[in-house]
Amino acid sequence: MTVGYARTSTVEQEASLEAQDRDLRAAGCGKVFAERVSSIAKRAQLEAALEYVREGDTLAVTKPDRLARSVADLLGIIARLEAKGVALRVLSMGGSEVDTRTPTGRLMLTMLGAVAEFERALMLERQREGIAKAKAEGKYQGRVPTAQRQAAEVLRLKAEGVRPVDIARKLGIGRASVYRILG
Template sequence: MSGALIGYGRSSTTEQEAGLEAQRRDLTAAGCAKVYLERASAVSERAVLRQALDYVREGDTLVITKIDRLARSTINLWDIVRGLDAKGVGLRVLNLGGETVDTRSATGRLILTIFAGFAQFEREMMLERQREGIAKAKAEGKYTGRKPTARAKATDALKLHAEGKTPTEIAKALGIGRASVYRIIQGAAETATA
């Protein structure tokens, strides 16, 4: 049964728009009939990925440009692959060591497993170097950390909330996360009742 190619691309919120557009271009060039794109970090809830996984049907193939755009770890990758398998859907990675890999073949699964392991190892090494750099900067008194943007905008968030704006509208207006808005509102309510 031959199905559709469905593309999924993701960039973290800190990445450039160009990275997401490059994924769109590559997925469209690969023949994807529908392309799902989102801006979300690998550790956050990825609602658009959920939509793509719900959309694909038996015989379809989910297409991604690179493993790290889909999964945050080897275990997470194989959870997604198992879910796709259960629906009769394949996974195709366009750029895996310069090759296109499809999970519908045993060789494709082996290559995917090896590269997923390397990708996870590389990410863990990067995080370890980052932690070491932060520790060194702290020891030298040069590290101040990221400015707490949500807390700095708490007054504005509460003002907008008092005006009847929804948390989603407030988050968009102030450029902060919706969860931060909920925390600000909840913290203000707890202070008021204390």
């Protein structure tokens, strides 16, 4: 059986998720696991897909960056799949596919993963440079910490004898933020 995995980083990328689902189903995926989550967050549907696949199955993705955040992450996922006897198939590779059942496929996927990781690092570097420039020009302030905006309410609730854990729950902020405000 071919099982698909689709991921986008944000809700705004709904069209991308739909396109991935369409391409995976067209490639013969009988089941598709999909989620809207950053690659650095816990990817529950990826874990579900990795648990779901069985020996002889193939996990399909449209692009390597939809599956892994780095070459190390990609190789770790491939190792988990290979331990279960499952192949990985990447559909969108300039008109051809990469399949980890072959040595050439594993080599190509590792190289493509390295290129994707390099591109991401360059993008983050440009982003940091842009933020630094905007800060220097006084155009970038960053976001105001959410908990700090509620400092007065935290102090008021503490004065009323409310426990820090209950303050955090009531205000929807982290316990550590409450303790930071209480000093």
